[in-house]
Amino acid sequence: MAIKSAPRPGGRSARVQAAVHKAVRDLQKEQGRDGLTVPAVASRAGVTPSTIYRRWGGLAQLLADVAVEQMRPDEPPADTGSFRGDLLAWLMQYFDEMSSTPGRAMLRDVLGTENHAGAGKCDGFIRQQIEAIRERALARGESPVPADSILSVVVAPLMYRILFADETPSANAIAALFEQCVTRT
Amino acid sequence: MAIKSAPRPGGRSARVQAAVHKAVRDLQKEQGRDGLTVPAVASRAGVTPSTIYRRWGGLAQLLADVAVEQMRPDEPPADTGSFRGDLLAWLMQYFDEMSSTPGRAMLRDVLGTENHAGAGKCDGFIRQQIEAIRERALARGESPVPADSILSVVVAPLMYRILFADETPSANAIAALFEQCVTRT
DNA sequence: GCTCCTAACGCAAAGTATTGGCTTTAGTGA
DNA sequence: TCACTAAAGCCAATACTTTGCGTTAGGAGC
Numbered sequence: 001m002a003i004k005s006a007p008r009p010g011g012r013s014a015r016v017q018a019a020v021h022k023a024v025r026d027l028q029k030e031q032g033r034d035g036l037t038v039p040a041v042a043s044r045a046g047v048t049p050s051t052i053y054r055r056w057g058g059l060a061q062l063l064a065d066v067a068v069e070q071m072r073p074d075e076p077p078a079d080t081g082s083f084r085g086d087l088l089a090w091l092m093q094y095f096d097e098m099s100s101t102p103g104r105a106m107l108r109d110v111l112g113t114e115n116h117a118g119a120g121k122c123d124g125f126i127r128q129q130i131e132a133i134r135e136r137a138l139a140r141g142e143s144p145v146p147a148d149s150i151l152s153v154v155v156a157p158l159m160y161r162i163l164f165a166d167e168t169p170s171a172n173a174i175a176a177l178f179e180q181c182v183t184r185t
Numbered sequence: 186m187a188i189k190s191a192p193r194p195g196g197r198s199a200r201v202q203a204a205v206h207k208a209v210r211d212l213q214k215e216q217g218r219d220g221l222t223v224p225a226v227a228s229r230a231g232v233t234p235s236t237i238y239r240r241w242g243g244l245a246q247l248l249a250d251v252a253v254e255q256m257r258p259d260e261p262p263a264d265t266g267s268f269r270g271d272l273l274a275w276l277m278q279y280f281d282e283m284s285s286t287p288g289r290a291m292l293r294d295v296l297g298t299e300n301h302a303g304a305g306k307c308d309g310f311i312r313q314q315i316e317a318i319r320e321r322a323l324a325r326g327e328s329p330v331p332a333d334s335i336l337s338v339v340v341a342p343l344m345y346r347i348l349f350a351d352e353t354p355s356a357n358a359i360a361a362l363f364e365q366c367v368t369r370t
Numbered sequence: 371g372c373t374c375c376t377a378a379c380g381c382a383a384a385g386t387a388t389t390g391g392c393t394t395t396a397g398t399g400a
Numbered sequence: 401t402c403a404c405t406a407a408a409g410c411c412a413a414t415a416c417t418t419t420g421c422g423t424t425a426g427g428a429g430c
Contacts, residue, residue, distance in 0.1 A: 053389075058388085
């Protein structure tokens, strides 16, 4: 549940949000998910618990909000010189991250919330990165596979394996789906 | 987090579990997910809250346990006379259920829990139903598509759309993926 | 059928977390 | 600079969660 966009980047709301998010990330690193409570986060962030309850509603929604921000891509996909190279490299790093312990925790936090906004943003981030790769390919004169095909043929099956089958997709598994996608579409 | 299987089907453990599960289902129907607390469930089930905390650990795990049981198939897939017919009919009803409001809630409850057992069971239920359809097809002399293909080509993309894109797959969308699967595999 | 044994439950007392009412403050615009 | 508003702080009341300990139901051995 994202915040409406504070009045100004340097305003109090933004400062509080930043402090609370940082407190959550720090506490997760230091002591894992146990003992992570709203009062603990509030204390670490230097705010009162009621601030967090009022703004986020509770721990679950706060964790989802933090997780989404951590999933936001911090840089455009690496440029390897070709569509195939770019896409495969991005897939590898993305699913490596998502199948890690913290990655799975983020997915849980995001998907376990009643509010769907977080999951929608994840989908948006994925599409955004894929589109960036596709546009670069188009600029090179290549003819990249449609984004929806990549989502359906590669991303969705890998996500399913992480979420439902508790698998950690191997590089080979990722490459195999990738091949299906780029050859058959 | 399923219970170890009670000493006996008629034993006290089994009775308590049944009463608690029923209380959760009833309360969810009556008042939605708000106001659904451990004390409320305990009171409705005629047990003390500490029983629930000790056995399930908390509300989230209890909800996940109940959700998994509700996802358990209650009957084998309908027999329409052909592999294609059976599979398409099952897909339609399954994703109709999963994209409904209570279906989405079950998925949230199951995927939002730290313990992966619930999600693994969901995967198991899906495979079980698909295998039942495939075996019937084999008995008829048909040559059904491998279960893994169905999972990757049809189930995973539909699940992705429900979970991440907040879509409710149309009958056409399901049929289209189904065609891809049965024709290209 | 009787007795012993153990896992699971009830109860009640702490211990935490959450909520609501009201006050105070920071940031914005006149 | 002043007034206005949204958000935060503070504090008390309420609700939920955890824990220790006594009790009981169900199963095992005889």
